[in-house]
Amino acid sequence: MPLMTDTKKVMFEIYREADFSGRYKVVYFTELGEHDKETEIQEAMRGEHVFDGFLLHRERNQAKQIVDEILERLNRGEDVDPTTIEQNLQPYLA
DSSP states (O other): OHHHHHHOEEEEEEEEOSSTTOOEEEEEGGGOOHHHHHHHHHHHHHSEEEEEEEEEGGGHHHHHHHHHHHHHHHHTTOOOOHHHHHHHHGGGBO
């Protein structure tokens, strides 16, 4: 059933928190459990949008490592624009 996993996607958003810390975070919407879904979505909606998209389900673990590296760079104060983020994630984007 390889076709099945090829069609599955992970919806995500990288955003900057709205509070004073202004930390960059990611939320993987399609992986949220019922108990945290509302809180996580509200937090992302309050934040400043940076980048969003869909990751290929079968590549999600590698993609998440790239996302974590991007977040580290952003939180260190590096200027990582959406074009750079897209280029880094290109092999994993659905």
